[in-house]
Structures are given as C-alpha cells and as structure tokens.
Amino acid sequence: MLDTCVGAVCQAGAARLVAPATIPVARTHHDVREAVLAGLAGRPFEAATRPAAELADRLRRWAAPVTTEATVGLTVRLEPPERDGGWLLTVEATGVERTPMLIEPALATPSRAKAQAVEAQLKRLERLLEPLRRPSQRRGVVIVDSDEAWDLMTGTGQALVAAGFEVRIPTASIRRPAPRLQLSADAFAAAGGPSLAGAHQLSAVRWSVVLGDLELDAAAIARLAKEARPLVRVGGRWVELDQVDLKAAAEALAERAAITELSGAAILRHAVGLEGGTLGGPISVQGSGWAVDLVRGATEAPPEPLAAPDGFIGELREYQAEARGWLRFLDTAGLGGCLAMDMGLGKTPTVIAHLLETRDEGPTLVITPPAVLGNWKAESARFAPGLRVHLHHGAGRVDADDLEGVAEKADVVLTTYGTAVRDVEALAAVGWRRVVVDEAQTIKNPSSETARQLRRIPAPSRIALTGTPIENGLGDLWAIVDFTNPGLVGPRQAFVDQLSGAGGGGVGAPAGRDKEASGEAALRALNGLLVFRRTKAEPAIAAELPDKIDVLDHCAMTAEQVGLYQAVLDRLLADGPTAEDPSSRKGNVLAAITALKQICDHPAAYLGDEDDRPLAGRSGKLARLEELVESVFAAGERMLVFTHFARWGERLATRLAEVTGQPVACYHGGLSRGARDAIIADFQALEGPGVLVLSIKAGGAGLNLTAANHVVLYDRWWNPAVEDQARDRAWRIGQQNAVISHRLVCPGTVDERVEEVVAGKRHIAELILPASSSLADLGAEQLRSALGIRPDAIIDDNLPATTVEAAA
Numbered sequence: 001m002l003d004t005c006v007g008a009v010c011q012a013g014a015a016r017l018v019a020p021a022t023i024p025v026a027r028t029h030h031d032v033r034e035a036v037l038a039g040l041a042g043r044p045f046e047a048a049t050r051p052a053a054e055l056a057d058r059l060r061r062w063a064a065p066v067t068t069e070a071t072v073g074l075t076v077r078l079e080p081p082e083r084d085g086g087w088l089l090t091v092e093a094t095g096v097e098r099t100p101m102l103i104e105p106a107l108a109t110p111s112r113a114k115a116q117a118v119e120a121q122l123k124r125l126e127r128l129l130e131p132l133r134r135p136s137q138r139r140g141v142v143i144v145d146s147d148e149a150w151d152l153m154t155g156t157g158q159a160l161v162a163a164g165f166e167v168r169i170p171t172a173s174i175r176r177p178a179p180r181l182q183l184s185a186d187a188f189a190a191a192g193g194p195s196l197a198g199a200h201q202l203s204a205v206r207w208s209v210v211l212g213d214l215e216l217d218a219a220a221i222a223r224l225a226k227e228a229r230p231l232v233r234v235g236g237r238w239v240e241l242d243q244v245d246l247k248a249a250a251e252a253l254a255e256r257a258a259i260t261e262l263s264g265a266a267i268l269r270h271a272v273g274l275e276g277g278t279l280g281g282p283i284s285v286q287g288s289g290w291a292v293d294l295v296r297g298a299t300e301a302p303p304e305p306l307a308a309p310d311g312f313i314g315e316l317r318e319y320q321a322e323a324r325g326w327l328r329f330l331d332t333a334g335l336g337g338c339l340a341m342d343m344g345l346g347k348t349p350t351v352i353a354h355l356l357e358t359r360d361e362g363p364t365l366v367i368t369p370p371a372v373l374g375n376w377k378a379e380s381a382r383f384a385p386g387l388r389v390h391l392h393h394g395a396g397r398v399d400a401d402d403l404e405g406v407a408e409k410a411d412v413v414l415t416t417y418g419t420a421v422r423d424v425e426a427l428a429a430v431g432w433r434r435v436v437v438d439e440a441q442t443i444k445n446p447s448s449e450t451a452r453q454l455r456r457i458p459a460p461s462r463i464a465l466t467g468t469p470i471e472n473g474l475g476d477l478w479a480i481v482d483f484t485n486p487g488l489v490g491p492r493q494a495f496v497d498q499l500s501g502a503g504g505g506g507v508g509a510p511a512g513r514d515k516e517a518s519g520e521a522a523l524r525a526l527n528g529l530l531v532f533r534r535t536k537a538e539p540a541i542a543a544e545l546p547d548k549i550d551v552l553d554h555c556a557m558t559a560e561q562v563g564l565y566q567a568v569l570d571r572l573l574a575d576g577p578t579a580e581d582p583s584s585r586k587g588n589v590l591a592a593i594t595a596l597k598q599i600c601d602h603p604a605a606y607l608g609d610e611d612d613r614p615l616a617g618r619s620g621k622l623a624r625l626e627e628l629v630e631s632v633f634a635a636g637e638r639m640l641v642f643t644h645f646a647r648w649g650e651r652l653a654t655r656l657a658e659v660t661g662q663p664v665a666c667y668h669g670g671l672s673r674g675a676r677d678a679i680i681a682d683f684q685a686l687e688g689p690g691v692l693v694l695s696i697k698a699g700g701a702g703l704n705l706t707a708a709n710h711v712v713l714y715d716r717w718w719n720p721a722v723e724d725q726a727r728d729r730a731w732r733i734g735q736q737n738a739v740i741s742h743r744l745v746c747p748g749t750v751d752e753r754v755e756e757v758v759a760g761k762r763h764i765a766e767l768i769l770p771a772s773s774s775l776a777d778l779g780a781e782q783l784r785s786a787l788g789i790r791p792d793a794i795i796d797d798n799l800p801a802t803t804v805e806a807a808a
Contacts, residue, residue: 029054071095072117074125076160078144078152078169080233087149089131091140093118094166103140121165128160146229150240173237177211179249179279183270184208185262187289198334199265199488203289207256209249210284211241218253221246245279252279265488267291272525274490274498294333298529303329309357311386317544319534320350326532327354327463336462336484338440338477341534343467343631344549344740345541348379351436351465356384359411362433367454369439370416371624374554374747376438377414387411393419400426407432416556417442421453432459439627440464443483444476446492455483468634469531474499481530489530499525536738545738552755553628554747556620560603562789565749568595568606569788593750596787598645600746601715605648615655621744622652625712626659628742632710633660633689637737639710642726644717646670646695652714653693660691668695683707696726709737714744716754748790 026035026047032055035045072095079088093106096114106118122140126132129152136142144152153172160167185203209216212234216224224230230241262270268291269275270283285295297303303325308316316324323339327350330337341347355364368376373393380389390410392398397419398406403426407413420427435457437443443451443464462484470477478495482488489495527533534541557565572592598606602619615622625641632639641656643649646668653666665679676698683692684707692708696717713726745751 026051072114072121073164073166074118074121075100075166075168076125076129076152076157078149080170080238086143086145089142089144089148089152091122091125091132093121102138104138107139124163125160125165128163129156146227146231150229150231150238153238170233171237173234173239175239176242176245177234177239179209179211179245180284181249181252181256181279182208182210182215182284182286183262183267185267185285185287185289185292187287198290199263199268201264201290202261203264203267203287203291205260205262205267205287207253207259209253209279211239216249218250218257221250221253225250248279264289264291264294268294268488268529269490271295272489272529274495294335295529297329297333302528306357308353311384312353312356313383313385314349316350316353317346319541319544320346320353323347323350323532323534324354326528327351330463331358331461334460335488335530336464337529338464338466338469338480338484338531340466340469340531342536342635343628344551344738345467345534345536345545347465347467348376348438349383351463352380352383352387355412356387358433359387362431363407363410364412364434364436365407365420365427365430365432365457365459366412366414366436366438367417367420368414368437369442369623369627370418370556371620371627372438372553373414373416373556374745375552378552378554378747380412380414389414391415392423397423400429403427404430417450417454420457421450424453424456428457432457434461434463435459436463436465437483438465440466440480440483441468441471441476441630444471444479446479446482451479451483455486468631469533471630471634477526477531481526485530542738548739548741551740551742553624553742553744555624555744557600557746557749558603558618558620560618561599561620561746564599564603564606565596565789568592568599569784572787573784593787596750597715597754598648600749600751601643601645601648602652604651605645608647615651620746621714622655624744625652625714626656628710628712629656629659629691632691636689637710638683638686638690638708639692639712640705640708640726641691641693641712641714642696642699643693643714644696645715646698649693649695656691656693660689662690664691664693666693666695667699669698680705694726699726709739711739711741712744713741716743716745716751750787752790753787 023031023035023038023045026032026045028048029051032047032051035047036055038045072093075092075094077090077092079090081087091103092100093103094100096106096109096111096118103118103122107115107122109115109118122132131142131144131148132140134142150172153169154174157167157169184206186205187201187203209221211232214232214234216232224232224241225243225246230243230246231238232241233239266275267285267289271285271291273283285292303322305318305321306324306328307321308314319341323341326337327339339347339351341350366376373391377389377391380387388409388411390406390413392403392406392413392415400423403423407430415423415427435454437454443454445451464480464484466480469480474496475492477499478489478492482492524533536542536545569592572588595606600621602615602622604611604613604615604618617623629639641649641652643652646666649666649668653664657664665683667676667679671679679692683690683705686707690707692705696713711726743755745755
C-alpha cells in the first residue's frame with residue numbers, strides 16, 4: 001500500500017514537471033540524463049548501452065541507503081569550541097569495523113562493498129549538510145561557525161535524524177535566558193576585633209552577570225558581544241544570547257565598576273531593587289555577611305511556620321503560623337517589618353501569639369487608633385489570658401514618673417496614637433523590647449506630627465500592622481517600612497522611583513493600573529523580608545478561610561458621648577423609678593435604652609435635628625467605620641452598613657459620601673418601592689469599591705446583595721436572628737468571597753449588655769430583671785447596674801490624633 005501511495009505521488013509530481021522534448025536516441029551521458037528527466041512522465045526513449053548502464057548503477061547506489069537494509073551508517077558529531085576556536089563537526093562511519101571510525105579510514109577499508117556504502121551515505125549526507133561540501137584537509141571533518149552550529153542544533157539535526165543518520169550534538173534551547181546582575185560580597189573583618197554587624201557592616205563586593213548557572217564577568221561579556229551569534233551553555237543547554245541583552249549587561253557592569261565596598265543596608269537595597277535599574281529583577285546576592293545571610297534566609301530557606309505557643313487559646317491558620325515564623329526571623333535578624341495581611345485574616349491574634357512567646361524579652365508597646373484599642377484588650381484576654389496587659393489611656397492613666405515602673409511589670413502596654421503623642425517623652429524613656437503600630441496607614445504621612453513623634457520612641461524592633469500598605473501610592477509603603485527600619489530602604493523618592501519602574505529618572509508614581517501593578521511588584525520584592533503580605537485572593541488562603549468571618553470591634557467613647565450617656569441615665573434614675581403608672585415607668589426605661597444606643601452610635605443620632613455640627617471626631621464608632629471603609633475601598637471591595645435608626649442612616653450615608661468622594665445611598669422604609677429597587681440595582685452593578693447604608697428593618701431581609709463581602713452592624717439588637725438576616729444579605733448563594741461581618745460595640749455601655757445577650761451569655765430577663773417580671777419593677781440601683789457605664793471597661797478619647805491625621 002505504501003508503494004502504491006508513493007508511486008501515485010511521484011507520478012502526479014512528474015506529470016507537472018516541465019521537461020525538454022524527448023530525445024529519440026540518447027547517446028552521451030548528458031543526453032541520457034536529459035532523456036531520463038523527460039521520461040519521468042512515462043514517455044519511452046532509447047539510449048546507448050554504456051551511459052545508460054552507468055546512470056542506472058549510480059541511481060541504484062543513490063537509492064540503496066533507503067531502499068535496502070543498510071549495514072553501514074554515519075554518525076554526525078558536533079563538539080563545542082575550546083577557548084576561542086570554532087565548533088568541530090566530524091562524521092564517523094559505523095558498521096565498517098567494530099568501533100566507529102573517521103570517514104577517510106573507512107573509505108580506505110579493504111572491503112570494496114563497505115567503502116562504496118560509506119561513499120554513498122556520505123554523498124547523501126553532504127547534500128543535506130552544506131558545511132561538509134566545503135574543502136577541508138580531511139573529508140568528513142570541518143570547522144563550523146556559531147551560525148552553522150546553531151542551525152545544526154535547532155533545525156538541520158532533526159532533518160538528519162529523519163533521513164536515517166545518527167546525530168550526536170549538544171542540546172540547545174531557543175528560549176533565551178534573562179541576564180541578571182549578581183553581587184558577590186565578602187564581609188570585612190575589622191583590624192584587632194570583630195567587624196561591625198547588621199546594616200552598618202562593610203563588605204568588599206564584586207559584580208557579574210548570571211544567566212541560569214552561568215556567571216559572566218565584564219571581560220567575558222565583551223568577548224561574547226564581538227561574536228555574530230553569541231552562544232553560551234546554560235543549565236546543560238546551549239542558548240543564543242541577544243546582543244541587546246549583552247549591551248545592557250555591559251552597561252550595568254560598567255555603571256557599578258567603581259563600587260567595590262558596600263554597607264549591609266546598601267547590599268539589602270540592591271537585593272530588593274532599590275539601588276538603580278537591574279537587568280532581570282532584583283539583584284542576585286552571594287557571598288557572606290549580614291545582608292547576604294538575611295536575603296538568603298528569606299528567599300532560599302524561608303522561616304519555618306510556628307504553631308501557637310503554650311498558653312495561647314486557639315489555633316493559628318497556616319498563613320498565620322508562617323507570619324509567626326517571619327516575626328521570629330525579624331527578631332533574629334534585628335529588623336522591623338510590616339505585617340500586611342488583608343483585613344479579616346487575623347493580624348492581631350498572630351501578633352498576640354508572638355508577644356506571648358517572647359514576653360520574657362521585655363515589654364511591648366502597642367499603639368492603635370482609639371477605635372481598635374478595645375479590640376486589643378479583648379483579644380489579648382481571649383487568646384492569651386496569661387499576658388499581663390496594661391491600658392495606658394484616658395484621664396486616669398499613670399503619670400510619666402510611674403510609667404516606666406508599670407511597663408516593667410507588664411508584658412504589653414496598650415495606648416492610642418493620640419495618647420502616645422501626648423506622652424511621647426515618658427514613653428521614650430521606657431526600655432521597650434518592641435513597638436507595634438496597628439492600622440499603620442495612620443503614619444503614611446511621614447511629615448505628620450503623629451509619625452514624627454512616634455519615631456522618637458526607641459525599640460530594637462518595630463512592627464507595623466496594616467491590611468492596606470499601599471493606599472495612595474508607593475510613598476505609603478515607604479513611610480511604613482522606613483518607620484519599622486529607619487534609613488534602611490533609602491530616601492523616599494528613590495524608593496518610589498525604583499519600585500515604580502521609573503529607574504531614578506521619573507518624577508512620581510504611575511497612575512491607575514500601572515500604579516496598582518507597581519505596588520504589587522514592590523510588595524513582591526519586599527515580601528518575606530521587610531514585608532509579610534497575604535491576601536484573601538490567594539487560593540491557599542481562600543481554602544483555609546471559612547465562608548463568613550465575624551469580628552467584634554470595641555469602639556471608643558468621646559467625652560461628648562460619655563457626657564450625654566450619663567445625662568440620659570441620670571434623668572432616667574431621677575424620673576423612671578418614681579413614676580406612679582407602671583406603663584409609664586416601663587416606657588421611660590425603653591426610651592432611655594433607645595437613647596443610650598443612639599448616643600453610642602453618635603451624639604447626632606440622639607440629638608437629631610437639633611444637631612447641625614460636623615460629624616467627624618465625635619464618635620468612636622464612626623471613627624472605626626471610616627477606618628473600615630478606607631480599608632475596604634483600598635482593596636477595591638464593597639460594604640453594607642446596617643443601622644436601626646433610619647434618620648441617622650441618612651446622615652451616615654452623607655458622611656461616608658464625603659469620606660469616599662462618591663455617592664452613598666441609604667436604603668430605608670421611607671423610600672418608594674421604585675427608589676429602593678433602583679438603589680439595590682445600582683449597588684449590585686457597581687464596578688470598583690462602594691458602600692451602602694441600610695435600615696436593618698427595611699433592608700435586613702429579602703434582599704440579595706452579593707456584590708458586597710463586608711457587613712458592618714453599626715448598632716446592636718437584642719435578637720441575634722435579626723443580625724443574622726442582615727449579614728445574610730451578602731452571605732448567600734452567588735457570593736464568591738468570604739464575608740467579613742463587623743459588630744461595633746462600645747464597651748462598658750448598654751452596647752456591651754446587648755452583646756452579652758446576643759452571644760447567649762445571659763438571658764434578657766437576667767440582664768435587667770434579676771428578681772422581677774416587669775421593667776416597671778426596676779429600682780434605681782438595678783437600672784444603674786443594667787444600663788450604667790462601667791468605668792473599668794469604657795474606652796474614652798476625644799480623638800485628637802485621628803482628626804489631625806485626617807486633616808493631613
């Protein structure tokens with residue numbers, strides 16, 4: 001069947017051949033060849049016997065290698081050049097003797113048949129491999145240049161194999177390796193003693209370029225640049241280098257030729273791409289010294305994950321254990337760092353676990369916004385009850401003379417940014433083991449009063465926590481990293497230029513998607529070293545997360561809130577128990593509870609139309625909500641905010657619109673059905689970040705709002721089912737992300753009593769009716785106990801730091 005197919009193809013091709021007219025009688029060798037070509041279409045002709053016989057013999061010998069079983073074969077070998085020589089191409093004959101032999105000895109073999117077979121195979125090979133047709137001192141041995149060698153390795157070699165020849169040539173790869181700068185450091189030993197350690201350690205440095213496992217110095221690159229087709233061996237394969245890459249490599253080495261000594265800090269900056277443009281990403285660092293060991297420890301042998309220490313209540317997820325290992329790595333290296341895990345991934349318990357394990361090393365100062373100070377206190381008690389935690393905050397805090405003694409007896413001292421600025425002199429006098437700043441975007445403006453004052457508090461280690469390390473640009477990241485490691489990453493503009501791709505020649509960071517891409521590239525460059533970045537979008541982390549995450553946020557009370565709260569309670573105690581009508585007494589209590597809840601929300605929620613002052617700086621809950629909104633918008637996500645008070649919801653929406661710079665609607669029962677439907681449709685169709693305020697009565701059930709994956713319960717209700725329904729507006733079929741639900745609570749107030757009920761710790765009757773069956777039976781002391789402020793639990797602050805930072 002194969003013969004039939006081949007014959008049909010040949011006949012069809014011959015029929016298309018334009019040949020000369022058939023010679024009636026071919027008498028010479030030339031005429032016979034012409035007659036054969038003309039007769040391929042099947043036309044007969046006559047020929048003289050001798051030339052016809054000779055041509056037939058030649059055709060038979062030409063076809064014999066592929067039409068008969070060959071006893072003699074040829075092997076093509078290509079040897080790489082020695083130093084500067086060419087490639088050696090040799091042909092060996094097999095089957096002539098027991099071992100392969102070169103062509104000339106094979107052609108001289110006594111066996112005429114074998115010699116003819118070698119000759120026939122060689123002629124066929126020469127037609128396929130042009131360099132063999134060049135004159136040379138020995139037949140079958142020729143020097144080829146890099147172009148011919150590359151052609152043989154990447155193309156012709158396969159054709160030779162298909163033609164039946166054995167080919168022994170080096171392996172090649174058409175994928176060009178990207179050149180990368182390499183810095184080799186050798187730490188100096190100081191005369192008469194040990195050398196400086198850490199960021200100030202000096203090292204002798206040598207520069208080179210690496211391509212895979214191949215290292216090239218400037219002289220080798222210059223030599224390769226002179227070749228028409230520069231070939232090098234990388235990872236066991238020959239590859240072709242690009243002249244453009246060689247030129248760039250030569251220029252990079254020339255720029256650094258004069259740099260022969262560097263400090264540990266400078267080597268570290270080179271390693272993460274902060275010291276000028278590089279060829280293929282961050283510079284490879286080899287050798288010895290503090291910076292080399294640091295980079296190698298973060299990249300080649302990342303820290304082992306650490307499980308929760310003894311005394312920690314609960315377990316850490318895998319990524320939290322990795323973060324713990326990174327925190328220990330920082331302590332060992334004498335560095336600070338930025339723990340930049342997404343909101344909801346558990347930064348606080350991760351750090352608490354680390355503080356628990358290292359509490360014997362000295363006290364830690366934790367500085368937070370007022371809105372999350374209570375969270376730290378509550379989370380510390382929940383996860384590490386053995387930690388000695390002291391709250392340095394409010395009018396009752398210890399004075400400067402006693403602070404150092406109090407800190408020495410504590411494992412953790414909690415304070416706010418505002419208090420830390422006011423007490424900076426006293427705090428700076430304490431020997432802290434580390435300083436932790438939560439919601440570190442607060443110090444993203446390095447020239448702000450808060451940022452400048454906090455830098456005055458010394459500590460061997462500084463840790464910054466934030467879910468949004470880059471909100472407005474790379475300058476935010478620089479401010480945080482420079483706070484944790486002063487001076488280590490160099491000047492702000494150089495940091496921004498290099499990590500944004502400006503290479504030192506630009507002015508400012510890129511915008512839009514380019515800005516986002518450069519920010520992620522910067523985080524990748526620093527990740528595992530000075531930054532520990534994890535996001536909910538990472539598949540490994542998403543697989544660990546539950547479908548929904550509940551977070552309890554303890555919020556501060558401003559002086560205005562505390563004053564109004566106490567006034568309402570005093571009025572209730574004066575009027576409520578003395579009312580003669582039981583229904584009136586009950587109504588007084590219920591009205592007071594509503595008023596107290598409104599005051600916890602914001603003074604304006606209680607005062608209503610009487611209040612026309614700005615909302616900012618007057619409520620701890622609002623301050624915390626604005627922080628959450630800022631983080632959600634920085635992540636490009638969306639949020640639902642539920643409140644029981646529709647009028648307050650409208651003012652809240654107006655305030656959030658001012659903060660975010662985009663329209664924020666309030667969904668409540670006073671709107672027409674058409675208006676409510678339009679609000680939902682617009683929010684679901686949003687592209688990019690957004691926030692929607694809803695009345696929990698109107699929007700707590702029946703709606704599908706899967707465009708949001710953050711839910712804030714701004715105020716609490718006695719029935720947990722109502723709150724579950726509100727949260728389930730986002731956590732339902734169609735939701736692609738984990739839903740994070742924040743419950744805002746003012747500790748020490750009626751808010752906390754509601755939280756106890758919702759959490760199932762107490763029954764509603766036990767809360768306010770210890771021995772009665774009606775609200776009307778409550779006495780003054782019972783009301784005070786049930787609804788009054790607990791001074792030991794309340795967090796009060798006038799939020800001066802928050803206001804200052806917002807203005808900055």
